[in-house]
Amino acid sequence: MTRLSEIQNHIASMDELLEIVGAMRSLAGIRVQEAQHALPGIRSYADSMAAGIGSALLLMPQPVPETHQELSRRALILCAAEHGFVGGFNERMLETAEAILEPADLLFVLGSRGAALAFERGRKVAWTRPMATRPSGAPDAVNHLTSEIYGRIARGEIVRVDVMFGRYRQGAASTIERRLLLPLDTATLVAKPARQVPLHNLPPRPLLEKLMAEYVFALLTEAAVESIASENAARFAAMESAHDNVSKKLAGLQENARQARQTEITSELLDLITGAEAMHVDSRRVIRSSKAP
Known part of the structure; x- marks a missing residue:
């Protein structure tokens, strides 16, 4: 195989790679837009549940007492990546989590890649589940998570729950945020100014518990979609950078192909000229031989 043929084969491979990278870049952009479109509705639902809690607190004979227990038994929910090609996203998330984790804390990880990285670093993971790849899959992942969390709370294994996630900023680098989920700070949720006691069909305490559960669910769903x-x-x-690198290499290969093609053309011309001169010399010899006595 000639050098030109090798370069052309390499160019074909790079063209395919460029298409794959471009498709992954486009899909990532679509997923970002989907998440951004879903977030306002999720936040609106969380606000509605917060307002409902504030109203339901008016039904209670006295303020719900806040639980002040040791903070060592804490669960930290880390929202990490489910798939690869995300640069240092998982590393930054895990490093930030490790900076605040105490030896007795439990680490819960949403995202297979984040969990795998934690295991590689020797960090014990109490619970893990794949992160949703689209906003529509977030509620299912959160349902499994809350079932595990509430079960451990009921068994007295944890008394505090935090969630850590990346928040997307358009035109800027994503930030890492941590939010306290449980126990709820009911003081910030009390209706201000105090409104009329709402009408209700459920007893006050079960009603308040259901509203709180929905509020936590909404906050976790928001964190998952933000992630x-x-x-x-x-x-x-990452795909934008890869696309630029592949494009540069492809341009270099195309330039090499042009040079190789020119070299082959030059070589063919030289072969033609050399052959023509040889034929001219041979013809002169034949003429001289025919004229000889």
Whole structure:
């Protein structure tokens, strides 16, 4: 195989790679937009549940007492990436989590890649589950998570729950945020100014518990969807960089192909000229031989 043929085969491979990278970049961009479109509705639902809690607190004969227990038995929920090609996204998330984790804390990880990285670093993971890849899958992942959390709370294994996630910022780097989920700070949720006691069909305490559960569910769903947006923003940036690198290499290969093609053309011309001169010399010899006595 000639050098030109080898270069052309390499160019064909790079063209395919460029298409794959471009498709992954486009898909990541679509996922970011999906998450951004879903977040306002999720936040609106969380606000509605917060307002409902504030109203339900008016039904209680006295303020719900806040639980002040040791903070060592804490669960930290880490929202990490489910798939690869996200640069240092998982590393940054895990490093930030490790900076605040105490020896007795439990680490819960949403995201297979984040859990795998934690295991590689020797960090014990109490519970893990794949992160949703689209906003529509976030509620299912959160349902499994809350079932595990509430079960451990009922068994007295944890008394505090925090969630850590990446928040996407358009035109800027994603930030890492930590939010206290449980126990709820009911003081900030009390209706201000105090409104009329609402009408209700459930007893006050079960009603309040259901509203709190829905509020926590909404906050966790928001964190998961924010993480989906951040993960795909990181993937988009990685694919953008890869696309630029592949494009540069492809341009270099195309230039090499032009040079190789020119070299082959030059070589063929030289062969033609050399052959023509040889034929001219042979013809002169034949003429001289025919004229000889």
